[in-house]
Amino acid sequence: MTLLPIGTPRPRRLRTTPSMRALVAETRLHPAGLVLPMFVKEGLTEPHPIASMPGVVQHTLTSLADAVGQAARAGVGGVMLFGIPAHRDATGTAADAPDGILQQALTVARETVEAAGPSATRPVVMADTCLDEFTDHGHCGVLTPDGRVDNDATLERYASMAVAQARAGAEVVGPSGMMDGQVGAIRAALDEAGFTDTAILAYAVKYASALFGPFREAVDSTLKGDRRTYQMDPANGREGLREVDLDLAEGADMVMVKPASSYLDVLAAVAARSDVPVAAYQVSGEYAMVEAAAANGWIDRRAAVLETVLGIRRAGADIVLTYWATEIAHWLS
Numbered sequence: 001m002t003l004l005p006i007g008t009p010r011p012r013r014l015r016t017t018p019s020m021r022a023l024v025a026e027t028r029l030h031p032a033g034l035v036l037p038m039f040v041k042e043g044l045t046e047p048h049p050i051a052s053m054p055g056v057v058q059h060t061l062t063s064l065a066d067a068v069g070q071a072a073r074a075g076v077g078g079v080m081l082f083g084i085p086a087h088r089d090a091t092g093t094a095a096d097a098p099d100g101i102l103q104q105a106l107t108v109a110r111e112t113v114e115a116a117g118p119s120a121t122r123p124v125v126m127a128d129t130c131l132d133e134f135t136d137h138g139h140c141g142v143l144t145p146d147g148r149v150d151n152d153a154t155l156e157r158y159a160s161m162a163v164a165q166a167r168a169g170a171e172v173v174g175p176s177g178m179m180d181g182q183v184g185a186i187r188a189a190l191d192e193a194g195f196t197d198t199a200i201l202a203y204a205v206k207y208a209s210a211l212f213g214p215f216r217e218a219v220d221s222t223l224k225g226d227r228r229t230y231q232m233d234p235a236n237g238r239e240g241l242r243e244v245d246l247d248l249a250e251g252a253d254m255v256m257v258k259p260a261s262s263y264l265d266v267l268a269a270v271a272a273r274s275d276v277p278v279a280a281y282q283v284s285g286e287y288a289m290v291e292a293a294a295a296n297g298w299i300d301r302r303a304a305v306l307e308t309v310l311g312i313r314r315a316g317a318d319i320v321l322t323y324w325a326t327e328i329a330h331w332l333s
Contacts, residue, residue, distance in 0.1 A: 027314040029306070031075035031329035035126065035279070035321040039218050040064045041084040042101035052214035053284055054291045056323050058084060064105055065112045067326075071123055072116035074329035078124040079113075080174065080321055081105050084133055084219050091142050091157060092134030096164040102127060103168035110169030126201065127170040129161050129186065130177045138223030140177035140230065149230055154179050159189035166195040174256070176203035178230045178243075184250035201279060202252035205240035205266055207232045211259045211285030218284060240266045241273055252276065254319070259283040261308060264315040271316025279319035280312045287323045302331065 004010070014024045040059045041048065047057040059067060068079055083102025085094035094100045106127055113122040131154065132140045141154030154177065162173045173190075175182040183202050190198050208231035216223065232239060240263075244255050255274055257267045258281035271278045290308065294301030305324050312320050322328070 027310060029310060029313060029328065029332055031325075031332055032077040033313070033319055034076050034309075034325040034328060035078035035080050035319060036067075036071050036076050036123075036325035037080045037082065037281075037321055037323060038064060038067060039082045039084060040101060040105040041220075042086040050214065050218045052217050052288050053323065054288075054295070056218065056287075058218065059105075061104060061108050065108050068109045068112045068123070069116060071326045071329070072113050074326050074333070075121070076123050076325045076329050077319070078126050078172070079109055080126040080128060081109060081170075082128045082133060082219060088134055088136040088222065090136060092131040095131055095134040095157065096160040098164065098167075100164070103164055106165060106168040106170050110171075124171050125169055126172040126174055127165040127168075129158055129165060129173045129175045131157055131161075132177070132221065132223065133219045136222055138221050140227060141179060149179075151179050151181070155181055155185040158182055159185045162186040162198075162200075163189050163193045163195065166190060166193070166198040170198065172199045172201050172254075174201040174203060176206060176258075178203065178206050178227075178232070180246075181250070183247045183252045187251040199253040200251065201254040201256060202247040203258055203281075204244045204247040204252065204255040205232065205257045205263070205270060207234050207259065207263065209234060209259050209262070209283070209285070211262065211283050214284035214288045234262070237266050237269065241269055244270050244274060248274065248276065254279055256281060256321075257317075259286060260312045260315075260317070260320070261286050264311065267312070267315045267317060271318075277318040278316055279321060280315075280317035282309065282312060282320060282322040282324075284323070306331070 044060045047059055047063045050056045085101050109125045116122050130140050141149040144150045165173050208228045254277045256279040260280035260282045267280050290304050293299045309320055
C-alpha cells in the first residue's frame with residue numbers, strides 16, 4: 001500500500017459524515033430565499049391540474065389563499081402571481097382592470113400573508129407584469145398593424161399594469177416582457193402614483209427558451225409563433241450583461257436570469273456584476289423534466305430537486321423562483 005506523505009491535504013476528511021458535510025457546506029438553501037410561482041384563473045370553481053407540471057394547478061381565489069397560507073407557514077420568502085383572465089383582447093385590457101383576476105389574486109394573497117404573521121416572517125407578494133396572459137395573440141406587448149411588437153406602446157401598458165398591481169397589494173412587480181426601457185417606464189409610473197416603496201424585479205436576462213413549453217399550458221397561452229424578436233437568443237451570454245446594465249441604470253431593485261439551469265454561466269456572470277440581489281427562475285420545463293424522470297423511477301426525486309436548486313444558488317442566485325418552493329421549505333425545516 002502506498003501512503004500519502006505526512007502532511008498531505010486530505011479533502012475527504014471533510015466529507016466523512018453528514019454532520020461534517022453540513023458544517024463545511026459552502027452553499028446553503030433557506031426557505032426565505034425561495035419564491036413560489038402561482039397561477040390563478042378566472043371562472044374556475046375548483047383548482048385545475050396542469051398536465052405537463054404534475055403537482056401544479058391553476059388556482060381559484062379560494063385555493064390560492066390556502067396555498068399562499070401554506071407557503072407562509074413553511075417560511076417561503078415570496079409568491080409570484082400570474083393571472084389567467086376569462087376575456088382576452090388585442091391590448092390586454094384585463095391586465096390593469098381594477099377587478100381583473102390578477103388584481104383580485106394580489107389582494108387575496110396580500111391579505112393572506114398579512115394575516116399569517118409579522119412582515120419579517122411572511123412571504124413577499126409579487127406580480128408578473130406582462131401582457132402575454134391577457135392578449136388574444138399571446139405576445140408580451142401591443143402589436144403594430146403588421147404584427148410586430150410595438151415597444152413604446154407596450155411600455156404604456158406595463159406602466160398602467162404596475163400601478164394597478166401595486167394598488168391591489170403587490171410589493172414587487174416583475175416586468176418580464178423584455179421591452180427596452182420597461183424598468184424606467186414602470187419606475188416613473190409607480191413613483192408618480194405614490195408607490196415609491198414598490199420594488200421592481202427586472203426579468204433582465206430572459207431567453208427565448210424551449211423550456212417554457214409547460215408554462216404555456218399553465219396560462220392557456222394563445223401564442224402562435226415565437227418571441228425571438230424580443231426575448232434573448234440562447235447563443236448569447238455577453239448580451240445578457242448588457243441587458244442587466246441597462247436595467248440597473250433604470251432603477252431595477254433586483255435582476256433575474258430566466259431560465260436558470262441552462263444559463264448558469266450567465267447567472268454567475270450577472271451575480272459577479274450586479275450590486276443588487278440576483279434572482280433566477282427555475283422554469284416550467286426544468287420542473288417538468290425532473291418530475292417526469294422521477295415518475296419513471298430514473299432519478300431520486302427529492303435528491304434531484306435539491307441538487308438542481310442548490311446548483312442555481314451556487315452559481316450566484318440570491319433568490320430562486322421554483323415550483324417546489326413550499327415542498328423544499330418543508331424539507332429544510
